[in-house]
Amino acid sequence: MDAKVVWKGRMSFTGSADSGFEVGLGTDPGVGGDNDGLRPMELIAIGLAGCTAMDVISILQKKRQDVISFETRVHAERASDHPKVFTHVLVEYLIEGHGVEAAAVERAIELSSTKYCPAQAMLEKACQIEHSYVIKEA
Secondary structure (H helix, E strand, C coil): CCEEEEEEECCEEEEEECCCCEEEECCCHHHCCCCCCECHHHHHHHHHHHHHHHHHHHHHHHCCCEEEEEEEEEEEEECCCCCCCEEEEEEEEEEEEECCCHHHHHHHHHHHHHHHCHHHHHHCCCCEEEEEEEEEEC
16 A cells, blocks of 8 residues: 655645545644644544444444444544654444344454454554444434
């Protein structure tokens, strides 16, 4: 995989990778930015959320769980001193459906966290990652 960022001026960049899609990166005016794009650490959190979400929904579909709404949230705590790395991450899965089984959700989360999600495998080497889920009956 190859990725790049192209400087647009001040603290603004456009990022892209092999897929060809682009994303704007920026920062807060307090550090010289124009507040015109996602922060790099936000992209890491989004990457984790997306990576595990794709695993979990795919596994739930294979287990024939009737999911009608699915959301994955990442709550990341950061160190107060530079380089302000993630120190603790909570990944929260919000599932709505008809008769969705807790055991199926737990197994899907386990498989994502231990076998399939490369973002999680990398980040857990740097910080603690916890998981929680909520199942809502539709």
